[in-house]
Amino acid sequence: MKKISLFLIILFFSQTKAQYIIHSQLQPVPNIGTAFASYKTNNGETIGLASSFILNQTSEITAINIFGFQQSQTLTSLCNGLILYVYNDNSGVPAGHPIQQTGTPVIAVNISNSTQGYSIVNTSDNNYTVTVDIAALPGQAILQGNTKYWLFFVPKLNIDALSIYSPQKFNWWGAAAGTPEYMRISNLTGAAAYPTWTAYPYHGAAFSIQGLTLGTDEVADAYTDIKVYPNPTSDFVNIISKEKITNVSLFDSSSKRIPVTINSNVVDMSALPSGSYILKLETTQKSVIRKIIRK
Template sequence: MKNFILPFLTFIISIALHAQNVVISRPADAEYGTLSIQSSEENSGIFSADNFELTEETALGELDVYGYVEDGIDYSSLLVGINVYIYEDNSGVPAGNPSQSGTGVLELHNIDPSLFTLEANNDGEVNFKSIKIKEANGGSAVILPAGSYWLSVSAYATGSFSEQEYIKPWSWMGSTTENSAAQVQIIDPEDILEFGVTSWIPYSSTLGESFPTCAWELRDEAMSSIEDNIIEGFKMYPSLVDDILNLKATNDIINVSIYNLLGQKVLNTPETTINMSGLPSGTYIVKVNTTREEGSYKVIKK
């Protein structure tokens, strides 16, 4: 019995450590949605964004997004990938947009279909399920501090906005379950629809009636799964760094990469005595490679 119980408990603990918690849940229960589509041929598009709040530091795990297209369209043959952008809040609107590279805290353009599940049916539903944020970000964890943000998701599909090869638009379904702090926004940076919506405006103002939030669900990545201590004899000190971070391991350390909470690499070195004085205060992920192993660890810079 003992031989059975120990592996079983280890299995249960492993599941608990890597379980994902639902952070945001907005079910698809509205009768209509808002356009959010980009042409893979022209790179022009019409984008929508939904506001959300994080009450604590959160590592982004997987994302489900619910939408629809015109009935009878096989969207699997048209979809190239999807775009996921996250922006900070700027007085009730996103502090950037998908046509302006570098304005988002997270910009995942043309996520490969292998990193999400396309769920479609004959009624026109086209959902993007289990979008793997970390993998789409090149394997780097994405950790956002508490605050107000905007999520913009769009289909990246074949076709153009010309009359000859008109793109088949995807719409992000609405949700009536939860009220966000700000209204859903829409932008048409190149004025494709000729409505003059070249800056973010509330989608409700184009409809003439109230529009709910958008339908999506965000699950977190357990913080314990980010810190993966598998390197033999590894030591890292101090845990609260003023200037110098020291690393030791049984096998030779050949490379160290340090990432900020947005998954951006801020330092790369083969050294085991690392000067972090030039980095802002905050939490960082330290990825360590030895001649035989690899591990990731959290450190706080004072």
């Protein structure tokens, strides 16, 4: 069974930052409601959708949960990777084509193995939750508040050809409520052909987003004021800051605080096991966070 660990980093740093479900649109009742075939096969045939969403606050994204079902209940054994893209909006459609590989996603996950980066949980009967570990990506995945984005997702299934009637296909649940925009796309022929984004009058797909909401100062710092390198690292992390660092805290993936000191703006991580960590840096004016990967 292919079940991959996912880091769910729960940190409560300050009043301007907290990690939790920052966006959610779910199906009304399991096994009831609209669902959409969404998957890619071994021969490259793909059918999928993009669901629009708007976050209330600018946030660093740490995980995205996809809710769906599969009649044959073999998703964990058939899945050998996935594609997840988040696109900007371009006049009411996604600013990119995931099949033709045009446009640049603001978040891009394209995994062709089953060893890292996501987990598949059979929640009940033929229902599944696929969780994609955005925090494991290099750098920070920051989405702006009050801005429309589009989420595209397909699992890569070990199936030779695509059939929208196959019990092995993955079906992405439709949402009971949410941003009412949803678009189809495929590289198929016939009735299921959607060579360009095709709008449908539904309430989007069922998913949730986990993340860290960021204050205004922290968003600016994420791009300019504080630099942390190298990242990933095998031993030391160097910090460049325009302001004096007054305190440093390090947390592992279970939110446990790890004793650490800073000496001449260098943090020693050489004795720590490989994995993802959250580094909190405090100055006299503000606090910021950085995701650090220890190789």
